[in-house]
Amino acid sequence: MSDSSSSYVSAPYAHASSAPSVLKAQSLCKSVTSGERSLTILHELSLDVAAGESVAILGKSGSGKSTLLGLLAGLDTPTDGELTLFGKQLSRLDEDGRAALRAGRVGFVFQNFQLLPSLSALENVLLPLEISPRVGESQTAQEWLARVGLGERTSHLPKQLSGGEQQRVAIARAFVTDPELVFADEPTGNLDPDTGAQVIDLLFSLNQEAGTTLILVTHDHALARRCNRCLRLENGRLTPFTPESLGEDA
Amino acid sequence: MSQHAYHHNARLAWRSLKRDLRAADVRALFIALVLAVAASTMIAFFLDRLERGLERQASQLLGGDVVLEQRDPFAPELRRELEDAGFTLSDQVDLVSMISRGERFQPASVKAVDDVYPHYGVSRVERGNGTEELASGPPRGEAWADPRLAELIDLEIGDSIQVGQAEFKVSGFIEREADQSAGFGSFNPRLMVHTDDLEATGLVQEGSRVEFEILAAGPPEALERVEPLLAELRQRGVEVRDIRQDRPQLGNALERAESYLGIAGLAAVLLAGVAVAMSTRRYVERHLDTAALLRCFGASQQQLVEIFALQLLGLALVAALIGALLGLVGQAALLALLVNFLPMTLPPPGVMPLFLGVLTALAVLVGFAGPTLLRIKRVSALKVLRRELDPMPPAAWLVVSVAALVFGGLLWLYSGSLPLALALLVGGAVLLAVLWGLSTLLLNGVLAIVQRLSGRGEWSKALRLGGRQLARRRQAGLGQLLAFSVTFFAMAMMVLVRGDLLTAWQAQLPENTPNYFAINIQPDERDPFEAAVDPHVEEKSTLYPMVRGRITAINGDDPREAVPADARGDNSLRRELNLTWQAEVPEGNEVVAGEWFDVDANAVRETSDWMSAVDATPQTSPVPISMEDGLAERLGLTLGDSLTFSVGNDDITTHITSLRSLNWDSFKPNFFVIFPPDVLESFAHSYITAFYLPDDAQGLTRELVQDFPGVTLLNVDAILGQVRDVLTQVTRAVELILVLVLLAGISVLYAALTASRPVRAHESGLLRVFGAGNRMISRIQGAEYALLGFASGLMGAALVEIATGALYITVLDLAPRLHLGLWILLPLGGALLIGLIGHALSHSLRRQAPAASLGLLGEA
Structure with missing residues (x-):
């Protein structure tokens, strides 16, 4: 995917490519009430992500990055606004309906890897295949583990793997269903810089090979710079950023 | 999915x-x-x-799954009905008769059994070659005797005995009957013969006290089928025992x-x-x-x-x-x-x-x-x-x-x-x-x-x-x-x-629970018997006087009419009860309703009333009695109900003034009905007691048998051991x-x-x-x-x-x-x-x- 396939516009921060839209958020609001006080985390936020695009969302700790990711992936419901994923309005789907929409089409990479400690590397990768309605083959899972360089460690439990290795298993797991969209939440947050860089290389190369859409939440500018498009989340709103304007730290 | x-x-x-x-x-x-x-x-x-x-054991102890008992022979239609329902029948006749060997006489409880006997289990019989387990009764012309009987009249295997007008050859000593529970209801020693020999004895006659029994064995469905019939028989005064109601009391x-x-x-x-x-x-x-x-x-x-x-x-x-x-x-x-x-x-x-x-x-x-x-x-x-x-x-x-x-x-x-x-x-x-x-x-x-x-x-x-x-x-x-x-x-x-x-x-069963019962102690033997036993025994129950009496009326009516339908065949109405008198509540008994007799000074007048009740007619006031609560419940009786007992040649009208609960497992003499003192003394009575004889004093039984030939000693060690x-x-x-x-x-x-x-x-x-x-x-x-x-x-x-x-x-x-x-x-x-x-x-x-x-x- 080349940089030229996307551009940065002010609002609603839409992609300018001709590719169809994978995810579209319109006037998303999210507020939480605690007692009598109401706190608005996301404010009238809009976003349009085209198929094959890679988008980085940057923000400080506590800016609401994870909340936004949860909303975009249909893990949570907005207080207001509309979200369309794969052409389906999420507000019209119940929890199970949203889950069914994700099954096999959305992959996740988490900061804390989220590998099930009692499952081997192979079984962790198999997990989404077993949930999805598509036929899951352990052959496929094995191939994906080999692609992330862990073909020899399929039977190892997460605790027998290093942090970088665990995140590579998580990446294999994210891509094993051949998803259309991958969400990554601070994928390097728990890794040292060198390992982080390796993991990021892997993530981007797999993403490019598979032509997957990638939405990445991070506070790491170097990481954000590798995406087609960068957005900054501040005070509940998204603002566009050009790669050149990014410093080393947000 | x-x-x-x-x-x-x-x-x-x-x-x-x-x-x-x-x-x-x-x-x-x-x-x-x-x-x-x-x-x-x-x-x-x-x-x-x-x-x-x-359930199986109950059948064995009962002798069948259903047992019918009455004073007259059973009608052939009834037998057919039972057979049609799926039962196999066995006949049995029980009577008490004097038997003799030469000059020695002894009352025995004669049981005549047929070829089908027993439905379940085996009898243990000693026929001269050690104890054998036999699934049959004695053949015709032969009799099996209780070892106690052998002891009483010096019987040996092969001896002849006279029962009524017939003569039998004793061919075995019966140690355990296939169909007898481990109780001691019958005090007379057993003699078992074949039903075919019964006629020759001439004992079964109009007016003689004979119990006819049908022992029926069959599957549960058969029992189910005859249920209405059994209910009807009960109402007619037939004693009906079935395994569901008469399970053995463990x-x-x-x-x-x-x-x-x-x-x-x-x-x-x-x-x-x-x-x-x-x-x-x-x-x-x-x-x-x-x-x-x-x-x-x-x-x-x-x-x-x-x-x-x-x-x-x-x-x-x-x-x-x-x-x-x-x-x-x-x-x-x-x-x-x-x-x-x-x-x-x-x-x-x-x-x-x-x-x-x-x-x-x-x-x-x-x-x-x-x-x-x-x-x-x-x-x-x-x-x-x-x-x-x-x-x-x-x-x-x-x-x-x-x-x-x-x-x-x-x-x-x-x-x-x-x-x-x-x-x-x-x-x-x-x-x-x-x-x-x-x-x-x-x-x-x-x-x-x-x-x-x-x-x-x-x-x-x-x-x-x-x-x-x-x-x-x-x-x-x-x-x-x-x-x-x-x-x-x-x-x-x-x-x-x-x-x-x-x-x-x-x-409930302490170390020195009585292991011997002595019955038939005559009033004049009472003190000598106590004197003979007391030095050797550690624990002895009171000597209870015992008078036999039959319930002849309940609240003035025929007893069978006065009790609930299912109690009409109850043993207590069909047989004589052992009555006793006591001034105090016997040990192990507890008055659960009413008052125990007030036998003190101010009751003298009443006592004399009771006396007149017995001696003279018309009766002035009914005698207070205490009844076992279980029996009262079975017969539907409560405090104040009146019962007339036939004792000897007299009728005594009583009313229930107290109900007692008692422990039937206590291995002590227990009574359904207790009278106050000074009512039954004038009737023929004997005494019963129970005592504990340690192993090393067993020689005493021989002395007692010799000195008190009329007294019957029952050893319940075996039952006690079993419990x-x-x-x-x-x-x-x-x-x-x-x-x-x-x-x-x-x-x-x-x-x-x-x-x-x-x-x-x-x-x-x-x-x-x-x-x-x-x-x-x-x-x-x-x-x-x-x-x-x-x-x-x-x-x-x-x-x-x-x-x-x-x-x-x-x-x-x-x-x-x-x-x-x-x-x-x-x-x-x-x-x-x-x-x-x-x-x-x-x-x-x-x-x-x-x-x-x-x-x-x-x-x-």
Whole structure:
């Protein structure tokens, strides 16, 4: 995917490519009430992500990055606004309906890897295949583990793997269903810089090979710079950023 | 859900189950289920076999499945009707006749049997070649005699004896009849002959006292079919005995043991249920992350429930299988312990208890784990991003209600009584509510006291800190407190009830329980007999005078008309009763209604009235009598009812002024009807007594037989030994069950401590970060567990007192008493036990680096 396939516009921060839209958020609001006080985390936020695009969302700790990711992936419901994923309005789907929409089409990479400690590397990768309605083959899972360089460690439990290795298993797991969209939440947050860089290389190369859409939440500018498009989340709103304007730290 | 997806879920469930077997909570869950199934199947198997065995034994003791008895020969139509219903019939005739050998005469109880006799079992007969077991009666022309008869008239095998007008050759001594219960109802020694010889004796004539019996043997369906016929026969005054109504009395001991086994089994199931509930909680918490992740990957709620339910179902089925196998082995062990007292081989185990076992496992799982498991369904996918997003645990009332409902169902299933199950359930629910309140108060109290500890020593600091930890987790602490107190309660109760049962049994049959009965002591022999016996015996009952009398009217009516229809054939109306008189309530009797006779100075006038009642007519006032409450209930009689007795040539009108309960298992003379003194003295009477003769004084019996030839001595050592055997073996069976209950209790402790391990690990990790040493952490944790154990012990003791009191009065029929030792033992023992187990379980945590401990929270 080349940089030229996307551009940065002010609002609603839409992609300018001709590719169809994978995810579209319109006037998303999210507020939480605690007692009598109401706190608005996301404010009238809009976003349009085209198929094959890679988008980085940057923000400080506590800016609401994870909340936004949860909303975009249909893990949570907005207080207001509309979200369309794969052409389906999420507000019209119940929890199970949203889950069914994700099954096999959305992959996740988490900061804390989220590998099930009692499952081997192979079984962790198999997990989404077993949930999805598509036929899951352990052959496929094995191939994906080999692609992330862990073909020899399929039977190892997460605790027998290093942090970088665990995140590579998580990446294999994210891509094993051949998803259309991958969400990554601070994928390097728990890794040292060198390992982080390796993991990021892997993530981007797999993403490019598979032509997957990638939405990445991070506070790491170097990481954000590798995406087609960068957005900054501040005070509940998204603002566009050009790669050149990014410093080393947000 | 498609076949394919289902297959996937099953595979996923199976795979995670296999791996999960290593997890402490799954192990605890598994052990608890195995124990619940083992306990319930073991007891169900055993009771089922015992029940069926007893039925068979009942048939054997009765001589058939139905026995009809009347004074006249039975009509051929009746015989045909019974045969048509599917019975095989055997005829028997009983009469009392004088028999003679040369110049020696002796009344004997003659029993004539046919070729079919006996339907069940064998007789033990000595025919000159040692004792043989024979499934027949004597052939024609021959007679088998009671060894007692042989002793009385010096009989040898081959001798001839005269019975009425016929002569018989004695061909055997009968040691045990196939169809005779181990009682001593008939005082005359037995002579058994063939029915075909009866006519030749000329004894069966109009007006002679002969009992004709039909012994019918057949399948349960046959019994079912003749039910209306039997009811009609009863109304016509025929004595009808059938195996369902006349099962042999194995005595209170076995009945109580059965109750105990039932209660113990349910206690084990309840404890296991508590363990299941606790381990499920931990299991669910441990799998919330997995569930959230699966949700994230697109699993539906139904899929989640299916995966985890399948997993637990698999676990329950394996546990049920293992539990049922253990139950099978356990019931075999139980039977092995009881084999000597069960006179027959029991039928093989049936399959029903096996189903019961599997059902129990599933019910316990659904009831005690169900609502908690549903929590998994409500997990939000967002939890993968925000760890703290755990679904709310199910409401306590929901968990308790579902568990109570299922346990109530099990109670119903096992007790067969819906009212009992409901009563126990409602009682249990009220108790639980009270318990919750009490626990809260208790926990707060204990914590408040601990916080006031002012000592600066390490231990008081540990107690303060431990108490504070407990206070921080008040809700979880309360749950554990409840679980522990119920566990202590169940364990202590089973131990206590067992102890009290044993004490009661031993009190019932003390060391020197009478082993000899002496009957037919004539009034002039009374004092010499006492003088002869007293120096040699340790324990002797009063000498009771005995007068034979027959009930001829009840409230002025024919007795058969005056009593309920099903009591018309009652023995007490058909035969003479043994009447006695006493001034005081006899030992072992208790007046349960009315007043005992007022035999003091101001009653002299009345006494003279009674005298005139006997001597002169018309009668001025009825004689007060005391009646056994069981008989009164059977005949539908109560205080104030009037009975007329025919004694000798006189009629005596009486009225019931008191009802007595008495212990028929006491091995002492017992009487249905007791008169006041000075009423029956003028009638022909003899005395009866019972005494204990130690082994080394057995020579006395020979002297007594020689000096008092008219007195009959009955040795009941064999029966006594049999009853003692029952007690010893039942005791062992009870102990075996107790072990199961204790194991179930320990499984609860294990489950509870496993469930709270991660939270405690997190706390100790934090403490270590703040610089606490191993010793301090270990003391704080020990103190927390010990406090919990102490409070649980107090609570358990209170519960035990309430429950045993209720149980003794309602089910076990024992007098309630306070158990003071319990109030010390349970709290201290609880503190020690929970403290030690908790300490041991958290040992590995203390060696862990703080980072690992802190990371442990929320992960597996």
